[in-house]
Amino acid sequence: MTPETYDIPGVTDDPVLRLIFNGEAATLHDAEELFLNASLADIARLIASPMGNDALLCHPLMRLLASHGSRGWEDSLL
Amino acid sequence: MTSDQKLADVITALESAGVHCLVMGGHAVRYYGLDRTTDDFDLHLAPDCWDDLTVRISRSDWFRNRNPVEVASWRVASFRRFQIGTLPSGREEWLEFWKENHLLPPFEDLFARREVGPYGGRECDFLSLPDLIRSKETEREKDWLDIQYLEEFHDARVTASVRSGIAQLGSALAQLRSRRGLETHLLARNLDDSSTVAHALSLATNPITVALLLPAARHATLPAIPIETAIVNRLRTLGVGSPLHLTLVEAVRRRYKQDAMQVDKADKQAIRARTDAKGE
Numbered sequence: 600m601t602p603e604t605y606d607i608p609g610v611t612d613d614p615v616l617r618l619i620f621n622g623e624a625a626t627l628h629d630a631e632e633l634f635l636n637a638s639l640a641d642i643a644r645l646i647a648s649p650m651g652n653d654a655l656l657c658h659p660l661m662r663l664l665a666s667h668g669s670r671g672w673e674d675s676l677l
Numbered sequence: 678m679t680s681d682q683k684l685a686d687v688i689t690a691l692e693s694a695g696v697h698c699l700v701m702g703g704h705a706v707r708y709y710g711l712d713r714t715t716d717d718f719d720l721h722l723a724p725d726c727w728d729d730l731t732v733r734i735s736r737s738d739w740f741r742n743r744n745p746v747e748v749a750s751w752r753v754a755s756f757r758r759f760q761i762g763t764l765p766s767g768r769e770e771w772l773e774f775w776k777e778n779h780l781l782p783p784f785e786d787l788f789a790r791r792e793v794g795p796y797g798g799r800e801c802d803f804l805s806l807p808d809l810i811r812s813k814e815t816e817r818e819k820d821w822l823d824i825q826y827l828e829e830f831h832d833a834r835v836t837a838s839v840r841s842g843i844a845q846l847g848s849a850l851a852q853l854r855s856r857r858g859l860e861t862h863l864l865a866r867n868l869d870d871s872s873t874v875a876h877a878l879s880l881a882t883n884p885i886t887v888a889l890l891l892p893a894a895r896h897a898t899l900p901a902i903p904i905e906t907a908i909v910n911r912l913r914t915l916g917v918g919s920p921l922h923l924t925l926v927e928a929v930r931r932r933y934k935q936d937a938m939q940v941d942k943a944d945k946q947a948i949r950a951r952t953d954a955k956g957e
Contacts, residue, residue: 635931636931636935639928639931639932639935642928643905643907643908643928646905646907646908646911646925646928647905647907652911652914652915652921655911655921656920656921656924661921661924664924664927664928664931665920665923665924665927667927668856668923668924668926668927668930669825669855669856669857669923669926669927669930670825670829670856670857
């Protein structure tokens with residue numbers, strides 16, 4: 600079995616990790632950035648859905664978006 | 678000689694040759710407070726200096742001693758670049774002139790709102806900070822790293838001008854771009870009066886500003902700004918500064934960036950297509 604054919608549930612089927620395995624991203628941060636950029640339509644659909652605000656905030660895609668967000672007061676250069 | 682002093686020498690030499698310009702690019706970024714490395718000299722030229730630029734430059738001893746070599750630009754009608762040396766690292770050193778930048782208004786407008794400040798031992802004319810931010814909304818990822826910092830600097834300056842009584846709160850809020858700026862206003866309780874925030878929203882020109890302010894004036898009427906209706910509707914239900922509010926701001930910011938990158942890329946592709954067509 601070659602490495603390309605390995606199937607590790609939770610790893611090889613992870614859309615972010617797949618970007619690294621495919622050579623499209625060099626780091627996890629870069630892979631998450633690519634994934635978020637490609638997911639803007641999905642994010643818009645989630646926001647437009649009838650999901651409540653608390654559930655929306657807990658959605659993995661929204662949590663990933665928040666984790667790649669702007670610096671707050673405590674992390675700013677100023 | 679520091680990079681700042683070298684820029685100052687370049688400006689002095691250009692002035693002696695009758696060439697007028699505004700500093701943009703990395704040196705302007707440094708002037709406004711981000712201490713990052715830059716070796717190139719990016720300038721926005723007064724249009725009347727464009728046609729005889731080479732002749733004018735050759736009048737200056739500073740440039741004659743460096744034998745500047747003009748290298749073909751793919752934006753033939755609006756951008757010229759001269760190699761003026763080689764750095765100790767082996768990297769080429771460039772002097773670059775914009776006659777008109779596709780992201781910016783005409784030079785006269787830029788000049789009218791320029792900022793004059795000390796740099797490299799003399800006073801230099803810089804693009805205003807909002808114009809500098811706009812000039813960096815390109816398809817290059819590294820420009821957006823600059824923008825992250827410049828937006829914070831701009832918000833801090835505007836907030837300081839409100840504190841010192843120079844600017845009105847409404848007009849300051851209408852320019853808000855950063856999360857740090859939002860948090861500063863929250864701490865100062867500047868968003869408590871929803872009518873002031875609503876006024877700021879009516880003046881806003883950027884969807885990020887709208888996303889930052891809307892939860893503080895949920896019933897405000899919005900100007901015609903491209904922002905998704907579903908996001909607007911959701912923002913009208915949120916507490917200002919709440920985790921979901923900040924997350925939606927990031928959705929708007931990411932969309933704004935992606936759209937701006939696509940516009941810049943399309944502009945470049947159109948120019949290349951025209952150039953290729955002429956070459957056929």
